[in-house]
Amino acid sequence: MKNYKLIIEYDGTKYNGWQKQGNTKNTLQERFISVLSRMCDHAVSIHASGRTDAGVHAKAQVANCFCETEKTCEEMQRYLNQYLPEDIRVLSVCVADDRFHSRLNAVSKTYEYKISTVKADVFTRKFVYTEECCVDVDKMRRASKLLLGTHDFIGFSSVKKTKKSTIRTIHAIDVTDSDGVITISINGSGFLYNMVRIIAGTLFEIGKGAMDEAVISEILSDKNRAAAGPTMPACGLSLTKVYY
Amino acid sequence: MKNYKLIIEYDGTKYNGWQKQGNTKNTLQERFISVLSRMCDHAVSIHASGRTDAGVHAKAQVANCFCETEKTCEEMQRYLNQYLPEDIRVLSVCVADDRFHSRLNAVSKTYEYKISTVKADVFTRKFVYTEECCVDVDKMRRASKLLLGTHDFIGFSSVKKTKKSTIRTIHAIDVTDSDGVITISINGSGFLYNMVRIIAGTLFEIGKGAMDEAVISEILSDKNRAAAGPTMPACGLSLTKVYY
Numbered sequence: 001m002k003n004y005k006l007i008i009e010y011d012g013t014k015y016n017g018w019q020k021q022g023n024t025k026n027t028l029q030e031r032f033i034s035v036l037s038r039m040c041d042h043a044v045s046i047h048a049s050g051r052t053d054a055g056v057h058a059k060a061q062v063a064n065c066f067c068e069t070e071k072t073c074e075e076m077q078r079y080l081n082q083y084l085p086e087d088i089r090v091l092s093v094c095v096a097d098d099r100f101h102s103r104l105n106a107v108s109k110t111y112e113y114k115i116s117t118v119k120a121d122v123f124t125r126k127f128v129y130t131e132e133c134c135v136d137v138d139k140m141r142r143a144s145k146l147l148l149g150t151h152d153f154i155g156f157s158s159v160k161k162t163k164k165s166t167i168r169t170i171h172a173i174d175v176t177d178s179d180g181v182i183t184i185s186i187n188g189s190g191f192l193y194n195m196v197r198i199i200a201g202t203l204f205e206i207g208k209g210a211m212d213e214a215v216i217s218e219i220l221s222d223k224n225r226a227a228a229g230p231t232m233p234a235c236g237l238s239l240t241k242v243y244y
Numbered sequence: 245m246k247n248y249k250l251i252i253e254y255d256g257t258k259y260n261g262w263q264k265q266g267n268t269k270n271t272l273q274e275r276f277i278s279v280l281s282r283m284c285d286h287a288v289s290i291h292a293s294g295r296t297d298a299g300v301h302a303k304a305q306v307a308n309c310f311c312e313t314e315k316t317c318e319e320m321q322r323y324l325n326q327y328l329p330e331d332i333r334v335l336s337v338c339v340a341d342d343r344f345h346s347r348l349n350a351v352s353k354t355y356e357y358k359i360s361t362v363k364a365d366v367f368t369r370k371f372v373y374t375e376e377c378c379v380d381v382d383k384m385r386r387a388s389k390l391l392l393g394t395h396d397f398i399g400f401s402s403v404k405k406t407k408k409s410t411i412r413t414i415h416a417i418d419v420t421d422s423d424g425v426i427t428i429s430i431n432g433s434g435f436l437y438n439m440v441r442i443i444a445g446t447l448f449e450i451g452k453g454a455m456d457e458a459v460i461s462e463i464l465s466d467k468n469r470a471a472a473g474p475t476m477p478a479c480g481l482s483l484t485k486v487y488y
Binding site: 081088090118119121125127 | 253254255301325326330331332333334362363364365366367368369371374376
């Protein structure tokens, strides 16, 4: 029984997110369990660095699973890519230390939220949120920097009252514009439920001039979800990197 | 009445090609005619640099149309992008000389054919042809160079006997490999029916070792379609540039 580390890419459009919870059907986790269990001829469980929500994509999700197999890592990768649907692709497979856990050992993660303010590129339109409008990207960038550091981010989340800590650290955040496609890139120690999508929604409102930059500090200090922008649609969000 | 030059991008997956021919439904040309005629309140006809076939994509198709409108070019672009479906995008609109004709004035065109020999990137999988296999890309590249210059390309086409010339010039051709995704890029004076797809199919057979490099010269001299490789599926083909 070895502990395998997988790096995975997926188009999350038609999945109900990574993790099977209650009666949720059609999760990415189930797809992996089914193919891996068939491959190993024993029940396999698999854990990812975090639960991406329904419709969210990943360019490099990391997962680990204990498997009993005679296949090499390359053979395992080929097998998975052959039997998984075409909107899921295993980018690499390697043997990790037995103590490696994709979620518990993750030091930070980077997410990207993409907004097209012009009609989206026809080839990538399913992976951005499109809203044709004028935005001040410099203002979004300036406002984004107010999120840097360690704060209680509950105001930027869909988390209800909880006993768990809602304090997280944002190590890096940037807003860039490429021909009208805005990318909000955030690296942080961890993210609360809907946190990236609400941060993106708030920065987008600021960019459109519908909210003031000062709202960021207010939401952080007042922990007031109602003062923040909308939860942006899942299609624009991708998990792009997990650091260990 | 001014002559407008449009540069257009489209995901051709669900269209029956550019041109309305006989009873063909759902062509790109029809979509443009319908939106332009509504915009101008007069019947508009539009011509492209060439007919892309059903399922073929374009990164920069060029078309021209005579319109009577008070809109500026930017307003016209915005209008078109607003009313055309999301798999079609107008990249630019400008006023051309009255004598400009997108097809007759085209000096050369570049097409790209993409083959993924590994499981395709989940984000671009609809724009490549995927066949997991081993290929010798250097051999494909060497063989491709035999196509350079002016030849009768009827053996590399689906053209039946014709009185029209089947002589064309290939100015540049290259085969590149990026992580298992092979791109065959061809610039030529013009292309016969299915010519790029049959060239791609022949080079692919050579790459897989199923055909010999020498077959290229044989097909050119014998004008024998049967000796060439298969017509590759439309999904891998894109018109990428038209030169005037």
